[in-house]
Amino acid sequence: MTSVHGGVTNSGSQSGSSYSLAWFNLPLTQEKVIALDTSVVMNQFRTATPFTSPLAGLFFRTLTFLEHDIKPVFVFDGKPPVEKIPQLKKRAEAAGRSRPLCTGAASSQTKDCLELLKHLGVPAIQAPGDAEGLCASLVRQGKAHAAASEDMDTLPFGANILIRQLNAKRDSEIIEYSLPKLLEALGISHEELVDLCILLGCDYCDKIPGLGPKKALTLIQKHRTIENVLLHINRETHRVPHFWKYKEARQIFLNPPHTPTPELIWAEPDEEALVKFLFSGHHIRREKVRHRMEKFREKRKSLREEREKEKAAGDCRQTRMEDFFRVTRKRNRPMEASSSGSKKTK
Structure with missing residues (x-):
């Protein structure tokens, strides 16, 4: 979508x-x-x-x-x-x-x-x-x-x-x-957002040709459901697909299959297993894997020492994503997004 x-x-x-x-x-x-x-x-x-x-x-x-x-x-x-x-x-x-x-x-x-x-x-x-x-x-x-x-x-x-x-x-x-x-910002509910996404095209059913983002959003804001939208569009300029499975698509979004998720556990990397696996599969040279793991250990050690010092000093400094990633927009500033998005290929 x-x-x-x-x-x-x-x-x-x-x-x-x-x-x-x-x-x-x-x-x-x-x-x-x-x-x-x-x-x-x-x-x-x-x-x-x-x-x-x-x-x-x-x-x-x-x-x-x-x-x-x-x-x-x-x-x-x-x-x-x-x-x-x-x-x-x-x-x-x-x-x-x-x-x-x-x-x-x-x-x-x-x-x-x-x-x-x-x-x-x-x-x-x-x-x-x-x-x-x-x-x-x-x-x-x-x-x-x-x-x-x-x-x-x-x-x-x-x-x-x-x-x-x-x-x-x-x-x-x-x-x-x-x-x-x-x-x-859009003045709609989650259920209405789902219907908006279906109108504009998703993985689970066809879309209505000729219905762009601005028009679709206006229709959902005014009529609230796809069923009501279908009563108020021109069927000549916006032909509804035959056997349109929008209800099935809606259910996939709103009622996805329940999956009991296991406990999420992170452990220390196994360097020897990584070297063996990556080298034997011709993915990375042994020396490169070991060099990267050494840098990883040094970085983790440095962070631990820094935290211990801050804790001892009563420093309440927070770790910030922008220490690594560049901040490009603040929460209180709008972003103009293009009407054409990118979609992954599966």
Whole structure:
């Protein structure tokens, strides 16, 4: 779904929906748990470094997150809903593949990712369906502070905080979407946001052609449900798809499958296992792995010593995300977002 932030822009809202990570300014005693949509992370590596193993990127990025007090939880896609299969087939054809993987079975790369994360001491969970739904669930349950994904569908799934462009590059721009502030700015409920997203296009059903963000938002603000919207649009200029499964899509967002989530546990990385795994798979040279692990230990030791000194001195300084990531927008400033968004490929 590519239109939520477009709708905000075209609505003329003055409060905006995207902010810097000021909410990351937590006391040192608190953890910052982020639920990451793993397919997005891996796609970023494949796009940015097509001749380098994505596992190498996952190794380096995860260590950087841990060094800066971000505790990642990697969430993997499960079996997609049947409503999504037509969309997956279209993407497979566009990518030149014969057919999409719709069984939910773990691919060889997924198995490698799981093994790598185990050696890194980082929790990983397989979702019953799409990963962004479980990421949102972890946020709603209070088990994660935010969900990190490029897929805007994470918002209609109910993630109170969505982070986009979260990577391990210094001074990279990070965008935060606050669902409560978004709903307040648009003057709609969560259920109405779901209907808005369906009108504008999602993974689970077709959209109504010719219905742009500004028009769709106006219709939802006025008529509140898709059923009422259908009574007030021109069927000649906005042809409703045959057998339109908008009700099924709505249920996927509002009633995703319940998944008992295991206790989230982080452990110290196993350097020897990492060296063996990454080198034997021709992902990274032994010396490079050991050098990075040495830097990781030094960084963690330095942070521990700094905290002990601050605690002894009674310093209440808070660890800040902007120590690493560049702050580009403050919460009290609106952000003009383009009407065209980016969507991940699964």
